[in-house]
Amino acid sequence: MRKRKTFVLSLLLVLVIGLLSACGSSGEPANNGTDAAASDAASTAAAADANAAKETAAPVQEETKKEEPQEPVKVKVGVTGSDGETWPLLKKKAAERNIEIELVEFSDYTLPNLALANKEVDINSFQHLAFLSQFNIEHNLNIVPIGSTVVAPLGLYSEKYKKVEDIPEGAKIAIPNDPANQGRGLLVLQQAGLIKLKENVGLYGTPDDIVENTRKIEIVPVVAQQTPRVLKDVAGSIINGGIAGQAGLQLSDAIFHDDPQAESTRPYINVFATRAEDKDNETYRTIAKLYQEADVIETVKKDTNGASFVTDVPVEQLQSTLDQLIADIKAGAAK
Structure with missing residues (x-):
């Protein structure tokens, strides 16, 4: 009987030890699995964050690139006088539109058109249509108006x-x-x-x-x-x-x-002018349009002591007047 009890106790002891071993071995793999999963999740999250950062950075870099200022467009303007406030203001307004105006001054009326024809300047601003028509004929040129400036009473x-x-x-x-x-x-x-x-x-x-x-x-x-x-x-x-x-x-x-307001003075409207092949140049026309803005008009009045009147005449009408003046000169010469 004592042997039987001893056997049973021994058997129970073996079972207990086995259960304890099983619990110990089953807990270790469970902990290892959790750590691995956590590690994989962390790696996945880090990769996702990196990709997201790249996707976010790309548009920012692209946007920054678009906002980088381009080189300003340089325009040489032939004039016969630049005193006063008008040209400095016009240069400033043009610079705000990425246009850099360089004034080239001439001391004689015959020079700005010749410089334009020789591409020493891009546009000029000094003459009225009557002067331009005569000059075109005498020098066999095709210089055209791209905007009006002032009528100046004589x-x-x-x-x-x-x-x-x-x-x-x-x-x-x-x-x-x-x-x-x-x-x-x-x-x-x-x-x-x-x-x-x-x-x-x-x-x-x-x-x-x-x-x-x-x-x-x-x-x-x-x-x-x-x-x-x-x-x-x-x-x-x-x-x-x-x-x-x-x-x-x-x-x-x-x-x-x-x-200055009479019909007879229309041939004496002053203009911005350029070579015929450049008449549609948007940069040149932008400068001409800036001349019509209110603050520029005020400086013209001040600079000329009220002796010049800014006038806004459509380019098509300016060209029509120029064409008619040229035709009249040729008709008169043919008589």
Whole structure:
């Protein structure tokens, strides 16, 4: 009996040891499996985060690349004067649109168009349509308008006399010597009652077209830029609005001037001009459009002492006027 109890106790002891061993062995694999799963999950999450970071970074880099400023477009503009506030303001406004304006100044009216034809400048701004039409014909060029700027009344100024009636017999009067402004200057003197020109003289009259000169006025042609400087030496001088403004003269100082709003002054609308092959260049046209903005208009008034009037004329109308002026010149030459 004692042996039997001893056997049973031994058997129970073996079973207990076996169960304890089983529990120990089954717990170890369970812990190892959990750690491996956790490790795999961490690796997967890290990979996902990395991919997400790459996907997020790509658009940011692409967006940054798009926002990087491009090289500014450089435009050389031929002018015959840049004093005052207008051109600095226009350059600033153009720079905001990534356009860098370089002004190239000329001392003579014949030079900016030749420089344009020779591609030394890209556009110019100094002339009206009457001047441009004559220049195109004389030099066999095809320079065209791409925007209007101002109409500048042509005035008769004097440091010696307050009224046209006071100008004495035999007095000297200076006028611009370029064909368009000379012709217009003679028309102003005719309107003022100082001379009379032959009928149908057109826009490009010369002193030879004077048929009546009862006061024996002596006409003195000079370079347009010199017309204010000779005032002290003559009884009067015909000076256009832009040059008068640069010389510190106001339109109210003129003893006579033509009407800037009259139909007859349309050929004297000043323009931005370029070569025909560049007439649709958006950068050039943008500069012309900027000239029509309110703050620029105010500076023009200030710079010219109110002697120039900014005017916004469609390019098609400017070209039509230019074409008609050219046709008229050719028709007159053929007679």
